[in-house]
Amino acid sequence: MKQESVKSPEQIEAAVYLYGDRLFRLCFIMLGSRADAEDAVQETMIRYMQKAPAFENAEHEKAWLITTAKNKCRDMLRFRFRHPQIDLDELQSFAVTPSESSLLETLMQLPDKYRLVLALYYVEEYRVEEIATMIQRSSSAVKMRLQKGRTLLKEAMRKEIG
Amino acid sequence: MELQNLKTAVEKIKMTDDAKQSIVRNCQTETVRERHNAGHNRNRFRKPVKLAAALAVCFCFAGTMASADQAGFFQDIHNLAGAITGTSYEQASEEIEVCVEYTQGSDVLYVSAVFLKPDVAPYRELDTVSISEYEILDASGKLIAKGKGTEPAVVQNGGAVMEIPVAHIKPGDYVLEISSFTGEKKADQPLQINGFWMCEFTV
Incomplete structure:
Protein backbone atom coordinates (compact mmCIF):
# COMPACT_ATOMS: atom_id res chain seq x y z
CA MET A 1 0.00 0.00 0.00
CA LYS A 2 1.34 3.41 -0.88
CA GLN A 3 0.94 6.41 1.37
CA GLU A 4 -1.23 9.23 0.16
CA SER A 5 -1.70 12.65 1.65
CA VAL A 6 -4.04 13.10 4.59
CA LYS A 7 -7.63 12.63 3.51
CA SER A 8 -9.83 15.65 2.90
CA PRO A 9 -12.74 16.47 5.22
CA GLU A 10 -15.11 15.39 2.45
CA GLN A 11 -13.39 12.03 2.09
CA ILE A 12 -13.53 11.44 5.83
CA GLU A 13 -17.21 12.31 5.95
CA ALA A 14 -17.93 10.02 3.03
CA ALA A 15 -16.07 7.16 4.71
CA VAL A 16 -17.88 7.64 8.03
CA TYR A 17 -21.29 7.52 6.32
CA LEU A 18 -20.33 4.65 4.03
CA TYR A 19 -18.66 2.38 6.57
CA GLY A 20 -19.75 3.77 9.92
CA ASP A 21 -22.73 1.48 10.57
CA ARG A 22 -20.85 -1.64 9.51
CA LEU A 23 -17.88 -0.81 11.76
CA PHE A 24 -20.18 0.17 14.61
CA ARG A 25 -22.02 -3.18 14.37
CA LEU A 26 -18.85 -5.17 14.63
CA CYS A 27 -17.45 -3.01 17.42
CA PHE A 28 -20.71 -3.27 19.34
CA ILE A 29 -20.66 -7.03 18.99
CA MET A 30 -17.16 -7.15 20.40
CA LEU A 31 -17.50 -4.52 23.10
CA GLY A 32 -21.15 -4.73 24.16
CA SER A 33 -21.76 -1.02 24.61
CA ARG A 34 -22.78 1.80 22.32
CA ALA A 35 -20.35 4.29 23.85
CA ASP A 36 -17.37 1.94 23.59
CA ALA A 37 -18.32 1.02 20.04
CA GLU A 38 -18.52 4.70 19.05
CA ASP A 39 -15.07 5.26 20.59
CA ALA A 40 -13.68 2.34 18.63
CA VAL A 41 -15.18 3.59 15.37
CA GLN A 42 -13.74 7.04 15.95
CA GLU A 43 -10.30 5.57 16.66
CA THR A 44 -10.55 3.53 13.49
CA MET A 45 -11.50 6.54 11.37
CA ILE A 46 -8.67 8.62 12.85
CA ARG A 47 -6.23 5.85 11.96
CA TYR A 48 -7.76 5.63 8.49
CA MET A 49 -7.33 9.37 8.12
CA GLN A 50 -3.71 9.36 9.31
CA LYS A 51 -2.48 6.22 7.56
CA ALA A 52 -4.27 7.15 4.36
CA PRO A 53 -3.22 4.00 2.46
CA ALA A 54 -4.00 3.56 -1.24
CA PHE A 55 -6.45 0.68 -1.68
CA GLU A 56 -6.84 -1.55 -4.69
CA ASN A 57 -10.64 -1.26 -4.52
CA ALA A 58 -13.56 -0.60 -2.18
CA GLU A 59 -13.55 -4.17 -0.85
CA HIS A 60 -9.90 -3.84 0.09
CA GLU A 61 -10.64 -0.57 1.87
CA LYS A 62 -13.59 -2.10 3.75
CA ALA A 63 -11.52 -5.10 4.85
CA TRP A 64 -8.74 -2.81 6.09
CA LEU A 65 -11.20 -0.79 8.15
CA ILE A 66 -12.79 -3.90 9.63
CA THR A 67 -9.41 -5.33 10.60
CA THR A 68 -8.34 -2.03 12.16
CA ALA A 69 -11.62 -1.78 14.08
CA LYS A 70 -11.27 -5.36 15.29
CA ASN A 71 -7.75 -4.67 16.54
CA LYS A 72 -8.89 -1.51 18.27
CA CYS A 73 -11.63 -3.43 20.06
CA ARG A 74 -9.10 -6.02 21.19
CA ASP A 75 -6.88 -3.27 22.58
CA MET A 76 -9.81 -1.75 24.43
CA LEU A 77 -10.84 -5.10 25.90
CA ARG A 78 -7.26 -5.84 26.99
CA PHE A 79 -6.77 -2.45 28.56
CA ARG A 80 -10.02 -2.46 30.46
CA PHE A 81 -9.31 -5.85 32.06
CA ARG A 82 -12.86 -6.91 31.77
CA HIS A 83 -15.29 -8.74 29.67
CA PRO A 84 -17.66 -6.36 27.94
CA GLN A 85 -20.52 -5.25 30.13
CA ILE A 86 -23.51 -5.76 27.86
CA ASP A 87 -26.23 -3.18 28.26
CA LEU A 88 -29.48 -5.05 27.56
CA ASP A 89 -31.46 -1.83 27.21
CA GLU A 90 -29.13 -0.70 24.45
CA LEU A 91 -29.38 -4.06 22.77
CA GLN A 92 -33.17 -4.01 22.88
CA SER A 93 -33.20 -0.47 21.45
CA PHE A 94 -31.81 -1.87 18.17
CA ALA A 95 -34.19 -4.82 17.86
CA VAL A 96 -37.62 -4.37 16.31
CA THR A 97 -39.15 -7.68 17.40
CA PRO A 98 -38.84 -9.72 20.62
CA SER A 99 -37.26 -12.59 18.71
CA GLU A 100 -34.60 -10.27 17.28
CA SER A 101 -33.96 -8.95 20.76
CA SER A 102 -33.62 -12.48 22.07
CA LEU A 103 -31.30 -13.44 19.23
CA LEU A 104 -29.04 -10.43 19.79
CA GLU A 105 -28.96 -11.11 23.50
CA THR A 106 -27.97 -14.70 22.88
CA LEU A 107 -25.29 -13.68 20.40
CA MET A 108 -23.81 -11.20 22.85
CA GLN A 109 -23.47 -13.88 25.50
CA LEU A 110 -21.13 -15.93 23.38
CA PRO A 111 -17.36 -15.42 23.82
CA ASP A 112 -16.20 -12.53 21.62
CA LYS A 113 -14.12 -14.72 19.29
CA TYR A 114 -17.26 -16.59 18.20
CA ARG A 115 -19.37 -13.45 17.96
CA LEU A 116 -16.90 -11.81 15.64
CA VAL A 117 -16.59 -14.67 13.15
CA LEU A 118 -20.36 -15.25 13.16
CA ALA A 119 -20.92 -11.56 12.38
CA LEU A 120 -18.24 -11.46 9.68
CA TYR A 121 -19.55 -14.64 8.04
CA TYR A 122 -23.33 -14.35 8.34
CA VAL A 123 -23.81 -10.60 8.46
CA GLU A 124 -20.93 -9.16 6.43
CA GLU A 125 -20.86 -12.29 4.25
CA TYR A 126 -17.10 -12.66 4.09
CA ARG A 127 -15.60 -15.97 3.04
CA VAL A 128 -13.69 -18.11 5.49
CA GLU A 129 -10.35 -17.25 3.85
CA GLU A 130 -11.09 -13.53 4.00
CA ILE A 131 -12.05 -13.77 7.68
CA ALA A 132 -8.86 -15.72 8.35
CA THR A 133 -6.80 -12.87 6.90
CA MET A 134 -8.67 -10.24 8.88
CA ILE A 135 -8.37 -11.92 12.23
CA GLN A 136 -4.93 -13.39 11.52
CA ARG A 137 -5.88 -16.98 12.09
CA SER A 138 -5.85 -20.04 9.83
CA SER A 139 -8.89 -20.97 7.75
CA SER A 140 -9.22 -24.12 9.89
CA ALA A 141 -9.39 -22.00 13.02
CA VAL A 142 -12.09 -19.83 11.47
CA LYS A 143 -14.12 -22.89 10.46
CA MET A 144 -13.82 -24.31 13.95
CA ARG A 145 -14.95 -21.04 15.49
CA LEU A 146 -17.90 -20.86 13.11
CA GLN A 147 -18.90 -24.39 13.92
CA LYS A 148 -18.54 -23.88 17.66
CA GLY A 149 -20.26 -20.51 17.49
CA ARG A 150 -23.21 -22.01 15.58
CA THR A 151 -23.50 -24.84 18.11
CA LEU A 152 -23.39 -22.50 21.08
CA LEU A 153 -25.92 -20.15 19.51
CA LYS A 154 -28.33 -22.96 18.72
CA GLU A 155 -27.98 -24.47 22.20
CA ALA A 156 -28.57 -21.12 23.82
CA MET A 157 -31.61 -20.43 21.67
CA ARG A 158 -33.00 -23.88 22.47
CA LYS A 159 -32.65 -23.17 26.19
CA GLU A 160 -34.42 -19.83 25.72
CA ILE A 161 -37.37 -21.48 24.02
CA GLY A 162 -37.33 -24.57 26.27
CA MET B 1 -33.41 -20.55 11.38
CA GLU B 2 -31.53 -18.56 13.97
CA LEU B 3 -28.60 -18.03 11.61
CA GLN B 4 -30.87 -16.80 8.84
CA ASN B 5 -32.40 -14.30 11.24
CA LEU B 6 -29.02 -13.32 12.63
CA LYS B 7 -28.15 -11.10 9.69
CA THR B 8 -31.49 -9.31 9.90
CA ALA B 9 -31.17 -8.75 13.63
CA VAL B 10 -27.53 -7.65 13.61
CA GLU B 11 -27.99 -5.26 10.69
CA LYS B 12 -30.34 -3.27 12.87
CA ILE B 13 -27.43 -2.27 15.09
CA LYS B 14 -26.61 1.20 13.81
CA MET B 15 -24.98 4.43 14.91
CA THR B 16 -27.06 7.54 15.35
CA ASP B 17 -26.55 10.41 12.92
CA ASP B 18 -25.34 12.54 15.83
CA ALA B 19 -22.59 10.05 16.55
CA LYS B 20 -21.52 10.00 12.89
CA GLN B 21 -21.41 13.78 12.74
CA SER B 22 -19.43 13.87 15.97
CA ILE B 23 -16.88 11.44 14.55
CA VAL B 24 -16.56 13.50 11.35
CA ARG B 25 -16.02 16.68 13.40
CA ASN B 26 -13.48 15.01 15.66
CA CYS B 27 -11.53 13.64 12.71
CA GLN B 28 -11.47 17.07 11.13
CA THR B 29 -10.27 18.64 14.39
CA GLU B 30 -7.56 16.00 14.56
CA THR B 31 -6.46 16.89 11.03
CA VAL B 32 -5.98 20.50 12.11
CA ARG B 33 -4.09 19.42 15.22
CA GLU B 34 -1.82 17.08 13.27
CA ARG B 35 -0.93 19.83 10.84
CA HIS B 36 -0.17 22.15 13.75
CA ASN B 37 2.00 19.60 15.49
CA ALA B 38 3.77 18.46 12.34
CA GLY B 39 6.65 20.86 12.84
CA HIS B 40 7.07 20.08 16.53
CA ASN B 41 8.21 16.48 16.28
CA ARG B 42 5.48 15.25 18.58
CA ASN B 43 4.80 11.57 18.52
CA ARG B 44 1.60 11.61 20.50
CA PHE B 45 -1.63 13.48 20.06
CA ARG B 46 -4.50 14.53 22.21
CA LYS B 47 -7.89 13.23 21.39
CA PRO B 48 -10.50 15.91 20.61
CA VAL B 49 -13.87 16.45 22.24
CA LYS B 50 -15.06 13.26 23.79
CA LEU B 51 -17.93 11.13 22.65
CA ALA B 52 -20.29 9.61 25.16
CA ALA B 53 -17.45 7.58 26.69
CA ALA B 54 -14.34 9.64 26.12
CA LEU B 55 -11.25 8.66 24.21
Whole structure:
Protein backbone atom coordinates (compact mmCIF):
# COMPACT_ATOMS: atom_id res chain seq x y z
CA MET A 1 0.00 0.00 0.00
CA LYS A 2 1.34 3.41 -0.88
CA GLN A 3 0.94 6.41 1.37
CA GLU A 4 -1.23 9.23 0.16
CA SER A 5 -1.70 12.65 1.65
CA VAL A 6 -4.04 13.10 4.59
CA LYS A 7 -7.63 12.63 3.51
CA SER A 8 -9.83 15.65 2.90
CA PRO A 9 -12.74 16.47 5.22
CA GLU A 10 -15.11 15.39 2.45
CA GLN A 11 -13.39 12.03 2.09
CA ILE A 12 -13.53 11.44 5.83
CA GLU A 13 -17.21 12.31 5.95
CA ALA A 14 -17.93 10.02 3.03
CA ALA A 15 -16.07 7.16 4.71
CA VAL A 16 -17.88 7.64 8.03
CA TYR A 17 -21.29 7.52 6.32
CA LEU A 18 -20.33 4.65 4.03
CA TYR A 19 -18.66 2.38 6.57
CA GLY A 20 -19.75 3.77 9.92
CA ASP A 21 -22.73 1.48 10.57
CA ARG A 22 -20.85 -1.64 9.51
CA LEU A 23 -17.88 -0.81 11.76
CA PHE A 24 -20.18 0.17 14.61
CA ARG A 25 -22.02 -3.18 14.37
CA LEU A 26 -18.85 -5.17 14.63
CA CYS A 27 -17.45 -3.01 17.42
CA PHE A 28 -20.71 -3.27 19.34
CA ILE A 29 -20.66 -7.03 18.99
CA MET A 30 -17.16 -7.15 20.40
CA LEU A 31 -17.50 -4.52 23.10
CA GLY A 32 -21.15 -4.73 24.16
CA SER A 33 -21.76 -1.02 24.61
CA ARG A 34 -22.78 1.80 22.32
CA ALA A 35 -20.35 4.29 23.85
CA ASP A 36 -17.37 1.94 23.59
CA ALA A 37 -18.32 1.02 20.04
CA GLU A 38 -18.52 4.70 19.05
CA ASP A 39 -15.07 5.26 20.59
CA ALA A 40 -13.68 2.34 18.63
CA VAL A 41 -15.18 3.59 15.37
CA GLN A 42 -13.74 7.04 15.95
CA GLU A 43 -10.30 5.57 16.66
CA THR A 44 -10.55 3.53 13.49
CA MET A 45 -11.50 6.54 11.37
CA ILE A 46 -8.67 8.62 12.85
CA ARG A 47 -6.23 5.85 11.96
CA TYR A 48 -7.76 5.63 8.49
CA MET A 49 -7.33 9.37 8.12
CA GLN A 50 -3.71 9.36 9.31
CA LYS A 51 -2.48 6.22 7.56
CA ALA A 52 -4.27 7.15 4.36
CA PRO A 53 -3.22 4.00 2.46
CA ALA A 54 -4.00 3.56 -1.24
CA PHE A 55 -6.45 0.68 -1.68
CA GLU A 56 -6.84 -1.55 -4.69
CA ASN A 57 -10.64 -1.26 -4.52
CA ALA A 58 -13.56 -0.60 -2.18
CA GLU A 59 -13.55 -4.17 -0.85
CA HIS A 60 -9.90 -3.84 0.09
CA GLU A 61 -10.64 -0.57 1.87
CA LYS A 62 -13.59 -2.10 3.75
CA ALA A 63 -11.52 -5.10 4.85
CA TRP A 64 -8.74 -2.81 6.09
CA LEU A 65 -11.20 -0.79 8.15
CA ILE A 66 -12.79 -3.90 9.63
CA THR A 67 -9.41 -5.33 10.60
CA THR A 68 -8.34 -2.03 12.16
CA ALA A 69 -11.62 -1.78 14.08
CA LYS A 70 -11.27 -5.36 15.29
CA ASN A 71 -7.75 -4.67 16.54
CA LYS A 72 -8.89 -1.51 18.27
CA CYS A 73 -11.63 -3.43 20.06
CA ARG A 74 -9.10 -6.02 21.19
CA ASP A 75 -6.88 -3.27 22.58
CA MET A 76 -9.81 -1.75 24.43
CA LEU A 77 -10.84 -5.10 25.90
CA ARG A 78 -7.26 -5.84 26.99
CA PHE A 79 -6.77 -2.45 28.56
CA ARG A 80 -10.02 -2.46 30.46
CA PHE A 81 -9.31 -5.85 32.06
CA ARG A 82 -12.86 -6.91 31.77
CA HIS A 83 -15.29 -8.74 29.67
CA PRO A 84 -17.66 -6.36 27.94
CA GLN A 85 -20.52 -5.25 30.13
CA ILE A 86 -23.51 -5.76 27.86
CA ASP A 87 -26.23 -3.18 28.26
CA LEU A 88 -29.48 -5.05 27.56
CA ASP A 89 -31.46 -1.83 27.21
CA GLU A 90 -29.13 -0.70 24.45
CA LEU A 91 -29.38 -4.06 22.77
CA GLN A 92 -33.17 -4.01 22.88
CA SER A 93 -33.20 -0.47 21.45
CA PHE A 94 -31.81 -1.87 18.17
CA ALA A 95 -34.19 -4.82 17.86
CA VAL A 96 -37.62 -4.37 16.31
CA THR A 97 -39.15 -7.68 17.40
CA PRO A 98 -38.84 -9.72 20.62
CA SER A 99 -37.26 -12.59 18.71
CA GLU A 100 -34.60 -10.27 17.28
CA SER A 101 -33.96 -8.95 20.76
CA SER A 102 -33.62 -12.48 22.07
CA LEU A 103 -31.30 -13.44 19.23
CA LEU A 104 -29.04 -10.43 19.79
CA GLU A 105 -28.96 -11.11 23.50
CA THR A 106 -27.97 -14.70 22.88
CA LEU A 107 -25.29 -13.68 20.40
CA MET A 108 -23.81 -11.20 22.85
CA GLN A 109 -23.47 -13.88 25.50
CA LEU A 110 -21.13 -15.93 23.38
CA PRO A 111 -17.36 -15.42 23.82
CA ASP A 112 -16.20 -12.53 21.62
CA LYS A 113 -14.12 -14.72 19.29
CA TYR A 114 -17.26 -16.59 18.20
CA ARG A 115 -19.37 -13.45 17.96
CA LEU A 116 -16.90 -11.81 15.64
CA VAL A 117 -16.59 -14.67 13.15
CA LEU A 118 -20.36 -15.25 13.16
CA ALA A 119 -20.92 -11.56 12.38
CA LEU A 120 -18.24 -11.46 9.68
CA TYR A 121 -19.55 -14.64 8.04
CA TYR A 122 -23.33 -14.35 8.34
CA VAL A 123 -23.81 -10.60 8.46
CA GLU A 124 -20.93 -9.16 6.43
CA GLU A 125 -20.86 -12.29 4.25
CA TYR A 126 -17.10 -12.66 4.09
CA ARG A 127 -15.60 -15.97 3.04
CA VAL A 128 -13.69 -18.11 5.49
CA GLU A 129 -10.35 -17.25 3.85
CA GLU A 130 -11.09 -13.53 4.00
CA ILE A 131 -12.05 -13.77 7.68
CA ALA A 132 -8.86 -15.72 8.35
CA THR A 133 -6.80 -12.87 6.90
CA MET A 134 -8.67 -10.24 8.88
CA ILE A 135 -8.37 -11.92 12.23
CA GLN A 136 -4.93 -13.39 11.52
CA ARG A 137 -5.88 -16.98 12.09
CA SER A 138 -5.85 -20.04 9.83
CA SER A 139 -8.89 -20.97 7.75
CA SER A 140 -9.22 -24.12 9.89
CA ALA A 141 -9.39 -22.00 13.02
CA VAL A 142 -12.09 -19.83 11.47
CA LYS A 143 -14.12 -22.89 10.46
CA MET A 144 -13.82 -24.31 13.95
CA ARG A 145 -14.95 -21.04 15.49
CA LEU A 146 -17.90 -20.86 13.11
CA GLN A 147 -18.90 -24.39 13.92
CA LYS A 148 -18.54 -23.88 17.66
CA GLY A 149 -20.26 -20.51 17.49
CA ARG A 150 -23.21 -22.01 15.58
CA THR A 151 -23.50 -24.84 18.11
CA LEU A 152 -23.39 -22.50 21.08
CA LEU A 153 -25.92 -20.15 19.51
CA LYS A 154 -28.33 -22.96 18.72
CA GLU A 155 -27.98 -24.47 22.20
CA ALA A 156 -28.57 -21.12 23.82
CA MET A 157 -31.61 -20.43 21.67
CA ARG A 158 -33.00 -23.88 22.47
CA LYS A 159 -32.65 -23.17 26.19
CA GLU A 160 -34.42 -19.83 25.72
CA ILE A 161 -37.37 -21.48 24.02
CA GLY A 162 -37.33 -24.57 26.27
CA MET B 1 -33.41 -20.55 11.38
CA GLU B 2 -31.53 -18.56 13.97
CA LEU B 3 -28.60 -18.03 11.61
CA GLN B 4 -30.87 -16.80 8.84
CA ASN B 5 -32.40 -14.30 11.24
CA LEU B 6 -29.02 -13.32 12.63
CA LYS B 7 -28.15 -11.10 9.69
CA THR B 8 -31.49 -9.31 9.90
CA ALA B 9 -31.17 -8.75 13.63
CA VAL B 10 -27.53 -7.65 13.61
CA GLU B 11 -27.99 -5.26 10.69
CA LYS B 12 -30.34 -3.27 12.87
CA ILE B 13 -27.43 -2.27 15.09
CA LYS B 14 -26.61 1.20 13.81
CA MET B 15 -24.98 4.43 14.91
CA THR B 16 -27.06 7.54 15.35
CA ASP B 17 -26.55 10.41 12.92
CA ASP B 18 -25.34 12.54 15.83
CA ALA B 19 -22.59 10.05 16.55
CA LYS B 20 -21.52 10.00 12.89
CA GLN B 21 -21.41 13.78 12.74
CA SER B 22 -19.43 13.87 15.97
CA ILE B 23 -16.88 11.44 14.55
CA VAL B 24 -16.56 13.50 11.35
CA ARG B 25 -16.02 16.68 13.40
CA ASN B 26 -13.48 15.01 15.66
CA CYS B 27 -11.53 13.64 12.71
CA GLN B 28 -11.47 17.07 11.13
CA THR B 29 -10.27 18.64 14.39
CA GLU B 30 -7.56 16.00 14.56
CA THR B 31 -6.46 16.89 11.03
CA VAL B 32 -5.98 20.50 12.11
CA ARG B 33 -4.09 19.42 15.22
CA GLU B 34 -1.82 17.08 13.27
CA ARG B 35 -0.93 19.83 10.84
CA HIS B 36 -0.17 22.15 13.75
CA ASN B 37 2.00 19.60 15.49
CA ALA B 38 3.77 18.46 12.34
CA GLY B 39 6.65 20.86 12.84
CA HIS B 40 7.07 20.08 16.53
CA ASN B 41 8.21 16.48 16.28
CA ARG B 42 5.48 15.25 18.58
CA ASN B 43 4.80 11.57 18.52
CA ARG B 44 1.60 11.61 20.50
CA PHE B 45 -1.63 13.48 20.06
CA ARG B 46 -4.50 14.53 22.21
CA LYS B 47 -7.89 13.23 21.39
CA PRO B 48 -10.50 15.91 20.61
CA VAL B 49 -13.87 16.45 22.24
CA LYS B 50 -15.06 13.26 23.79
CA LEU B 51 -17.93 11.13 22.65
CA ALA B 52 -20.29 9.61 25.16
CA ALA B 53 -17.45 7.58 26.69
CA ALA B 54 -14.34 9.64 26.12
CA LEU B 55 -11.25 8.66 24.21
CA ALA B 56 -7.99 8.87 26.07
CA VAL B 57 -4.26 9.29 25.75
CA CYS B 58 -2.42 6.40 27.25
CA PHE B 59 1.21 6.00 28.21
CA CYS B 60 2.89 2.99 29.70
CA PHE B 61 5.98 2.18 31.68
CA ALA B 62 7.20 -1.36 32.03
CA GLY B 63 10.28 -1.09 34.17
CA THR B 64 13.78 -0.07 33.30
CA MET B 65 14.40 -3.24 31.27
CA ALA B 66 11.95 -5.22 29.17
CA SER B 67 12.80 -8.36 31.06
CA ALA B 68 10.39 -11.10 32.07
CA ASP B 69 12.73 -12.42 34.77
CA GLN B 70 11.48 -11.85 38.26
CA ALA B 71 13.80 -9.47 40.14
CA GLY B 72 11.63 -8.74 43.17
CA PHE B 73 12.01 -10.29 46.57
CA PHE B 74 10.30 -10.41 49.94
CA GLN B 75 11.92 -8.51 52.78
CA ASP B 76 11.15 -8.56 56.48
CA ILE B 77 10.23 -5.28 58.13
CA HIS B 78 11.83 -4.79 61.53
CA ASN B 79 10.92 -2.43 64.34
CA LEU B 80 13.50 -0.54 66.35
CA ALA B 81 13.83 -3.44 68.73
CA GLY B 82 14.70 -5.74 65.84
CA ALA B 83 11.46 -7.72 65.89
CA ILE B 84 9.88 -8.59 62.58
CA THR B 85 6.68 -6.66 62.24
CA GLY B 86 5.77 -7.39 58.67
CA THR B 87 6.94 -8.12 55.16
CA SER B 88 7.35 -6.01 52.09
CA TYR B 89 8.08 -6.88 48.48
CA GLU B 90 10.99 -5.01 46.97
CA GLN B 91 12.32 -4.19 43.48
CA ALA B 92 9.06 -4.84 41.75
CA SER B 93 9.65 -2.24 39.01
CA GLU B 94 10.15 -4.78 36.25
CA GLU B 95 7.28 -6.99 37.32
CA ILE B 96 4.47 -4.51 37.02
CA GLU B 97 3.60 -2.58 33.89
CA VAL B 98 1.94 0.73 34.68
CA CYS B 99 -0.16 2.67 32.20
CA VAL B 100 -1.98 5.95 32.68
CA GLU B 101 -5.06 7.02 30.83
CA TYR B 102 -6.34 10.55 30.92
CA THR B 103 -9.54 11.66 29.24
CA GLN B 104 -9.98 15.30 28.33
CA GLY B 105 -12.19 17.08 30.80
CA SER B 106 -11.96 14.29 33.35
CA ASP B 107 -11.29 14.74 37.07
CA VAL B 108 -9.34 11.52 37.40
CA LEU B 109 -6.26 9.91 35.99
CA TYR B 110 -6.76 6.18 35.47
CA VAL B 111 -3.72 4.17 36.42
CA SER B 112 -3.61 0.56 35.36
CA ALA B 113 -1.16 -1.90 36.83
CA VAL B 114 -0.58 -5.14 34.94
CA PHE B 115 1.30 -7.92 36.68
CA LEU B 116 3.77 -9.31 34.19
CA LYS B 117 3.92 -12.58 36.10
CA PRO B 118 0.42 -12.94 37.51
CA ASP B 119 0.87 -16.62 38.41
CA VAL B 120 3.68 -16.16 40.94
CA ALA B 121 3.77 -14.67 44.44
CA PRO B 122 2.90 -12.11 45.51
CA TYR B 123 0.72 -11.26 42.51
CA ARG B 124 -1.27 -14.47 42.27
CA GLU B 125 -2.58 -14.02 45.81
CA LEU B 126 -3.75 -10.42 45.63
CA ASP B 127 -7.46 -9.56 45.78
CA THR B 128 -7.04 -5.80 45.60
CA VAL B 129 -4.28 -3.31 44.93
CA SER B 130 -3.93 0.41 45.53
CA ILE B 131 -1.26 3.04 45.01
CA SER B 132 0.46 3.73 48.32
CA GLU B 133 2.66 6.61 47.29
CA TYR B 134 2.75 8.78 44.21
CA GLU B 135 3.95 12.17 43.03
CA ILE B 136 2.96 14.28 40.07
CA LEU B 137 5.64 16.54 38.60
CA ASP B 138 5.28 19.14 35.91
CA ALA B 139 7.46 19.38 32.79
CA SER B 140 10.13 21.28 34.69
CA GLY B 141 10.29 18.67 37.44
CA LYS B 142 8.44 20.72 40.01
CA LEU B 143 6.28 18.76 42.42
CA ILE B 144 2.63 19.54 41.75
CA ALA B 145 0.85 16.91 43.78
CA LYS B 146 1.59 14.07 46.11
CA GLY B 147 -0.59 11.36 47.50
CA LYS B 148 -0.66 8.39 49.80
CA GLY B 149 -3.30 5.78 49.28
CA THR B 150 -5.88 5.46 46.56
CA GLU B 151 -9.08 3.44 46.69
CA PRO B 152 -8.24 -0.27 46.45
CA ALA B 153 -9.06 -1.70 43.05
CA VAL B 154 -10.10 -5.30 42.50
CA VAL B 155 -7.48 -7.42 40.76
CA GLN B 156 -8.90 -9.03 37.64
CA ASN B 157 -7.15 -10.87 34.86
CA GLY B 158 -3.73 -10.08 36.29
CA GLY B 159 -4.17 -6.37 36.84
CA ALA B 160 -6.18 -3.54 38.29
CA VAL B 161 -7.20 0.01 37.47
CA MET B 162 -6.90 2.73 40.09
CA GLU B 163 -7.83 6.40 40.09
CA ILE B 164 -5.86 9.49 41.07
CA PRO B 165 -7.73 12.80 41.39
CA VAL B 166 -6.39 15.48 39.03
CA ALA B 167 -9.22 18.02 39.03
CA HIS B 168 -6.94 20.66 40.50
CA ILE B 169 -4.21 20.26 37.88
CA LYS B 170 -3.91 22.86 35.16
CA PRO B 171 -3.52 21.88 31.49
CA GLY B 172 0.01 20.84 30.62
CA ASP B 173 2.46 17.94 30.45
CA TYR B 174 3.11 15.97 33.61
CA VAL B 175 4.87 12.92 34.96
CA LEU B 176 3.34 10.51 37.45
CA GLU B 177 5.88 8.75 39.68
CA ILE B 178 4.79 5.80 41.78
CA SER B 179 7.09 4.35 44.39
CA SER B 180 4.78 1.89 46.08
CA PHE B 181 1.62 -0.17 45.72
CA THR B 182 -0.28 -1.92 48.48
CA GLY B 183 -1.59 -5.35 47.69
CA GLU B 184 -4.24 -6.95 49.86
CA LYS B 185 -5.57 -10.40 50.30
CA LYS B 186 -8.55 -11.32 52.49
CA ALA B 187 -7.68 -12.07 56.09
CA ASP B 188 -4.05 -11.16 55.51
CA GLN B 189 -1.76 -8.23 56.25
CA PRO B 190 -1.50 -5.65 53.46
CA LEU B 191 1.70 -6.07 51.46
CA GLN B 192 3.75 -3.07 50.45
CA ILE B 193 5.10 -3.57 46.91
CA ASN B 194 7.97 -1.19 46.29
CA GLY B 195 9.68 -0.13 43.12
CA PHE B 196 9.66 2.80 40.73
CA TRP B 197 7.26 3.54 37.92
CA MET B 198 7.00 6.67 35.87
CA CYS B 199 4.43 7.69 33.25
CA GLU B 200 3.88 10.87 31.30
CA PHE B 201 0.46 12.28 30.69
CA THR B 202 -1.06 15.45 29.37
CA VAL B 203 -3.98 17.31 30.86
